[in-house]
Amino acid sequence: MPRRKVALWSAGICVALAAGLAVAVPALSRDAESSAEGAASQRTAEVSSGSLASGITLSGTLSRGEPRALTASADGVITWLPEPGTIIQPGEALYEVNGRPVFLLPGAVPLWRTLELGDEGPDVLALNEALRDLDLLDESLVDDVFGRGASAAVGSLYTGAGYDAPTDSPEGEERLSTARDDLSSARSAAAPPPGTGNATEESADGATEGEVDGESDAGDSEDAVGGTGTGGQEQVRQAEHRSAVASHEWIDAEDAVVLGVPSVRIGSLTLRVGDAAGGEVLTWTTDDVVATADVTDSQAAALVSGDTVEITLPSAETVSGRIMEVSAGGDESESEASPPQLVASVDGQDAVDSMVGSAVQIAVVADKVEGSLTMPVTALVALAEGGYAVERVTTEGTELVPVDVQLVAEAQVAVSSSSLQEGDEVVIP
Secondary structure: OOOOOOHHHHHHHHHHHHHHHHHHOOEEOOOHHHHHHHHOOOEEEEOEEEEEEEEEEEEEEEEOOOOEEEEEOOOOEEEEOOOOOOEEOOOOEEEEEOOEEEEEEOOOOOOOOOEOOOOEOHHHHHHHHHHHHOOOOOHHHOOOEOOHHHHHHHHHHHHHOOOOOHHHOHHHHHHHHHHHHHHHHHHHHHOOOOOOOOOOOOOOOOOOHHHHOOOOOOOOHHHHOOOOOOHHHHHHHHHHHHHHHHOOOOEOHHHEEEOOOOOEEEEEEOOOOOOEOOEEEEEEEEOOOEEEEEOOHHHHHHOOOOOEEEEEOOOOOEEEEEEEEEOOOEEOOOOOEEOOEEEEEOOOHHHHHHHOOOEEEEEEEEEEEEEEEEEEHHHEEEEOOOOEEEEEEEOOEEEEEEEEEEEEEOOEEEEEOOOOOOOOEEEEO
16 A cells, blocks of 8 residues: 655654664674674564554544434424434434424535525535435436426425425415415406406416426516516516416425435434424434544644544454544533544444444554564664664574665564565564
């Protein structure tokens, strides 16, 4: 794998290497005769072949992350809540208000306004992408316009979860009835006197075909009502638009929660069925097990999201993961500040699902070499002419073998040498 240096550990490694070699390794030049005489009385170590990694090891815990509060913005009464421990997938209801669902949606852009036929913007694009990810909207219809495709997809979101589509709900029926009444009144007010003109026949849903697409084609007053353009005809066009919008599905900002996670696990319930909606409803965590550990400010500055970690489980098995985030830390109270925290993903979720709460060791890999010769770092000999060597034991005593140092970590050194091989014995001064 590519080697890279991380400032947090490189300075410490250099200091340790310099200090260790200055104290434990003789700066030398030895002849073969003196080496042979002392070899029998010196400690030795066997050269191994394998990998060596440098970094930092942290004491951590397996968890599902910190519980987070979910708040309700809708007015009404809580009519259904999931049981603690329930896994909610995107497209499913998190809870109900007045018998209507509040959905979990994928994505990163929250709903902040009511979206309906003809609306445009980045939030519409985010909604359309979420509907696509739920297999409710074809990729070809994903854009920043709330069109008929998005309307049908929203309807499918509700019916697929076992609820009436918005237009079939009591609110939807009232909304459409009001819009059509307004359209009828506007047309009556704008109609020319009997015998002086012809009013356009109303379409099945009370709007022109252009209005069904969210785009008014009533700009030509001759297509809207008989006669020339008037203030009354403008009111008719507006009423036609409202009628077209009301006949198609919509979604309110309080009808969906965008959390940007694959799924959520319900924690504790703050409210109960029958309570007034508002404020915190429940707490949730991710469904995935993660490894967390407190870190120092200097460690937090060196850790990078996406870096690989190796996690040692209580069973002594090691699994891989990646840094998901490193929090900045902050004040928990006036007298105590929370330290920064590392959160890492854990590969092999099935193996760790039952280990939530267990202590683990998290090794953050800063640098790694594989297939090298390894031995205790104290085996290194600093040569007077520069560079390093090791004192290999031979049948006649010992001999100095030059080596190239690749990495020092955990009191071990990885080297390369054309004259040294696995199984050789080296002197530990």
